[in-house]
Each structure stands twice: as C-alpha cells, then as structure tokens.
Amino acid sequence: xxxxxxxxxxxPFCASRCGYCDFNTYTAAELQRDGTTVSVATxxxxxxxxxxxxxKATPDARxxxxxxxxxxxxxxxxxxxxxxxxxxxxxxxxxxxxAEVTTEANPDSVTAEYLQELRDGGFTRVSFGHxxxxxxxxxxxxxxxxxxxxxxxxxxxxxxxxxxxxxDLIYGSQAExxxxxxxxxxxxxxxxxxxxxxxxLIVEPGTRMAAKVDRGEVPPAxxxxxxxxxxxxxxTLRSNGFDWxxxxxxxxxxxxxxxxxxxxxxxxxxxxxxxxxAHECGTRMWNHKxxxxxxxxxxxxxxxxxxxxxxxxxxxxxxxIMLRLRLREGLxxxxxxxxxxxxxxxxxxxxxxEQVDDRVVLTNKGRLLADGLVARxxx
Numbered sequence: 405x406x407x408x409x410x411x412x413x414x415x416p417f418c419a420s421r422c423g424y425c426d427f428n429t430y431t432a433a434e435l436q437r438d439g440t441t442v443s444v445a446t447x448x449x450x451x452x453x454x455x456x457x458x459x460k461a462t463p464d465a466r467x468x469x470x471x472x473x474x475x476x477x478x479x480x481x482x483x484x485x486x487x488x489x490x491x492x493x494x495x496x497x498x499x500x501x502x503a504e505v506t507t508e509a510n511p512d513s514v515t516a517e518y519l520q521e522l523r524d525g526g527f528t529r530v531s532f533g534h535x536x537x538x539x540x541x542x543x544x545x546x547x548x549x550x551x552x553x554x555x556x557x558x559x560x561x562x563x564x565x566x567x568x569x570x571x572d573l574i575y576g577s578q579a580e581x582x583x584x585x586x587x588x589x590x591x592x593x594x595x596x597x598x599x600x601x602x603x604x605l606i607v608e609p610g611t612r613m614a615a616k617v618d619r620g621e622v623p624p625a626x627x628x629x630x631x632x633x634x635x636x637x638x639x640t641l642r643s644n645g646f647d648w649x650x651x652x653x654x655x656x657x658x659x660x661x662x663x664x665x666x667x668x669x670x671x672x673x674x675x676x677x678x679x680x681x682a683h684e685c686g687t688r689m690w691n692h693k694x695x696x697x698x699x700x701x702x703x704x705x706x707x708x709x710x711x712x713x714x715x716x717x718x719x720x721x722x723x724x725i726m727l728r729l730r731l732r733e734g735l736x737x738x739x740x741x742x743x744x745x746x747x748x749x750x751x752x753x754x755x756x757x758e759q760v761d762d763r764v765v766l767t768n769k770g771r772l773l774a775d776g777l778v779a780r781x782x783x
Contacts, residue, residue, distance in 0.1 A: 407685065410470040410666045411493055413451065414677030415478040416695055417444055419513070423546040423616070424574075426608040428679035428693055429476045440696035442678075448485040450702045452492040454676055457705060459496040467498040468674075470663035473507040483518045487525030494526070504528055504568075504662045509557070512549040516560040523564040529661070530561050531570040531601070537591045538584040541577055544622070545605075546612070551588075555595055562596050568659055570599035575637065576630030577605045578622050585633055586640070593644035598659030602637050603652055604630035631772055638768070649732045651771050668727045670720075678708075686720045688713045726778045734763035735781075743783040751777060 418429045435442055442450070471493060478486060490505060506529040507522065519530065536542055537551040554571065561569050571592060575585055592600055605625045607614050616622045638648060646654040650668060653661065666673060675682030675691060678698035682689040689712040692698040701708040715723065721739055729735045737759075740748060748764050751757040756770035756777060766774060 406466075408469045408666055408671045409464060409466040409497070410472070410663050410671065410673035411468050411497075412663075412673055412675055412680055412682075413471065413473045413478075413489060413493075414675075414680040415447070415473060415475040415481060416442075416678055417447075417475065417480045418477050419480060419510075420546070420548060421612070423544075423612040424605060424607065426611050427476065430695065435695065438694070438696055440694075440699065442695035442699045444481050444485075447481065448488050450699050451489050451676055453702050453705075454708060455489075455492050455496055457702070457707075458674065458676075461707065464497065466672075467500040468493060468503060469500040470504045470666055470673075471506065472663040475508060477510050477513055478507045479509040479513040479518065483521035483525070486522065486527075490526050506531060506568075506661065506663055508533065510549060511553040511557040514557055514560070516563065519557070519560050519566070520564040523561075523566055528566065529568040529570070530566050531572060531599075531661075532557055532561075534571040534588075534592075535574045536577070536580065536584065537588040538580065541579045541584055544577055544579040545574060551591070555591065558595050558597060568599060568661075569597045570601060570659075570661065571595070571597055573600065573602040573637075574605050575602055575633050576625055578625055580633075582633070582636070585636060589637065589640040593640065593646075598656040599661060600641060600646060600654045601652055602634075602654075604634070634772060635768070638771075647732075648771075651730045651766070651774050665731075668731050670724055670727055686715045686717075688715070722782050725781050729764075729766065729778055729781065730774055732765065734760060734765035736763050738762070740781060741783060744781045747780045747783055751780065 414428070416429050418431055421429065421431060471490065473486060486507060505527045507527055508531050511532050511534065532554050534554040535545055535547055539551065542551065558569055573588060607617055607625050613622070617624050641654045645656050648654050649660050653664070672684045673682060675689065678691055678695045679693040680691050689709050691708045692701060692710045698708045724739050725735060737745065748757060751770070752759060752764070755767055756773060757764045758767055770777060
C-alpha cells in the first residue's frame with residue numbers, strides 16, 4: 405500500500421505560557437529577550453521559505469493528504485498569514501482531493517470573522533483547547549479563556565462552514581472533581597462538534613506546575629484519579645454518538661482526525677517550523693528547536709534540520725506496536741515475534757486484548773493499561 409504524505413506546521417507563539425506546558429512555545433517577551441527577529445509578523449515568510457527550500461532539496465511527487473497547524477497557538481497569527489502558508493504548501497506539493505486541513509486554536513484567540521477567513525482559505529477542521537468547563541480548573545491550568553467562550557467559538561466555526569470541529573480536554577487535575585468532569589462532558593455532548601481528545605494531566609519536570617508541586621503549593625496529580633475518570637469520559641461520549649478510535653480520542657462517524665491517524669499508522673509527514681519533527685520510511689528528522697537557530701538556517705538557505713535518526717527494522721517493528729496498539733483498528737499480528745505472540749495470548753486470557761481476525765485490539769480494561777501492554781508485546 406502506498407505511503408501517504410502529511411505536513412505538520414509548528415507555530416511557536418503563545419500569548420502566555422500555561423503552567424503545565426512543556427511544549428516548544430514562546431511568548432513575545434521571551435523571544436524579545438532572546439534577541440531573535442522571529443515574530444508573528446515575520447514568521448510566515450520564513451515558513452514559506454522552508455517549504456520551498458525543502459521541496460527543492462528533496463522533491464516528493466506525492467500530493468499532501470493532511471495538514472496540521474499546531475503549537476503554540478497558531479491562531480495568534482493573522483488568518484491571512486496561515487492561509488498564505490497553506491497556499492505555499494499547495495503550490496509546492498499539490499493537495500489530494502478532499503485534503504484535511506486542521507488548525508489548533510485557543511477559544512479566546514479567534515472571532516467569527518477570523519474563522520470565516522480560515523474556512524474560505526481552505527481550512528476544513530479546527531481543534532479548540534477547551535480543557536475544562538470549571539473555572540477553578542482553568543485557573544489552576546492557567547488557561548486564559550472562559551468555558552463559555554469555547555462554545556461560542558464552536559458556533560462561529562460551524563457557521564463559517566467548518567466540516568469538522570474538535571475540542572481538547574485535560575482531566576485528572578488537582579482541582580477537578582468528578583462533578584466538574586461530568587459538567588464538562590455534559591457541555592461537550594451538547595455542543596455541535598464531532599471529535600474529542602481527552603488527556604490526563606501529566607506534570608512535566610521544568611514546568612511552573614512542577615515547581616508548585618515541589619514547593620508543596622499544589623498536590624501531585626494522581627494516576628489513580630485519572631484512571632477512575634477515564635471510564636466516565638468513555639461511557640459518556642460513547643452513549644452520545646462518539647466512539648473511541650484511539651486511546652485518547654473519540655469521534656462521531658467520519659469525524660476522525662486523518663492527520664493524527666497518519667502518525668499512529670506510521671505514515672510520512674513533513675516537519676515545518678522550529679522543533680518540528682518529520683518522518684519518512686523509518687527515518688526521523690527534526691528541526692532546530694529554538695526559533696532563532698531555525699530562522700538563521702532558513703535565512704542562509706541552509707537546511708533547518710538539527711539531526712535525524714534511521715530506525716533499524718526491529719526499532720520500526722517496535723514503533724508499529726507502540727502506535728498501532730493504541731488504535732481501535734488494532735495491531736496486526738504479523739508485527740509480533742513468537743515471544744510477543746505468546747504474551748498477546750496471555751493478555752487475551754487476562755481480558756486486556758481480544759483477537760479480531762488477524763489483529764489484536766485493546767479491550768476497555770486494556771485501554772487503561774495500554775503502555776504496559778506495549779512493553780510486554782515488544783519481546
């Protein structure tokens with residue numbers, strides 16, 4: 405089967421940094437302090453230069469099937485600049501019919517007019533970072549929007565003609581109660597959306613939240629609490645027309661994110677922007693992380709790639725296991741060694757996996773233990 409091609413465009417700007425975030429993002433003040441000329445005003449030109457330089461250096465005859473603008477907050481850039489980047493990708497590579505084009509957005513970073521400009525410019529999908537409907541949870545996470553703003557933005561996106569609308573949730577935070585989560589879920593299932601991503605809070609080292617935990621200002625996040633809330637999310641969404649297609653993602657029929665499915669199926673994608681990762685046939689590549697170093701390479705018409713890694717066949721097999729086991733479509737058995745197959749049989753007996761034709765699929769119980777199962781099946 406031919407390998408598909410996607411494109412990830414990283415936009416590193418944020419109006420402020422959330423306390424739990426360890427992504428490759430920068431506020432205007434941080435970039436100014438670093439002395440770089442990278443800014444919202446100059447970013448699109450450099451991205452367009454990377455797209456042109458990259459395609460010239462490594463031509464690819466495949467049309468792009470999915471594009472994903474992530475960050476950061478892509479919608480801090482003018483809508484016209486995001487559309488300009490999209491047009492440059494289309495002009496260089498060509499787009500497959502019905503190509504999916506997604507942008508992430510903070511609810512308070514868009515207006516009805518902004519979303520209309522994106523839709524008119526070729527964007528088909530938008531993903532709003534809602535996180536929670538509880539104001540005290542948003543405050544702990546240091547989010548800047550109100551819960552109501554998300555649903556207003558959803559209405560604007562639907563009125564603009566967006567075919568697919570998603571919201572992201574963070575559950576299991578120290579401020580959240582079961583009642584808070586159910587209130588959030590009730591809002592979600594009442595909204596005109598077709599996709600939900602839900603991730604348990606992980607307090608990453610080096611973040612402001614980690615420092616607060618270390619100082620005893622907030623308690624650590626509880627894995628047990630997160631595990632108890634995942635079934636609440638799953639049962640509520642599944643009883644309201646959504647179904648899981650990846651461990652942390654649910655969609656109504658046809659609402660699955662095709663770009664992310666490309667990641668989980670180990671397809672190929674371009675990595676555009678500082679710190680962006682790319683993949684082609686078992687080779688991983690990543691760009692310089694800091695915007696200044698990335699921009700300097702672009703300005704000198706040099707490759708912005710910081711390094712690359714060629715995976716061995718066994719490493720590729722293990723990566724397939726890690727990614728595909730998370731999918732509802734399951735893991736083809738031919739990725740397993742004899743020892744791995746034996747461990748899969750044990751997991752079936754334990755009720756963690758079920759065999760469906762030539763694949764093994766996570767059960768509801770198995771989804772809670774997916775990471776541990778991957779390690780077992782790697783043998």
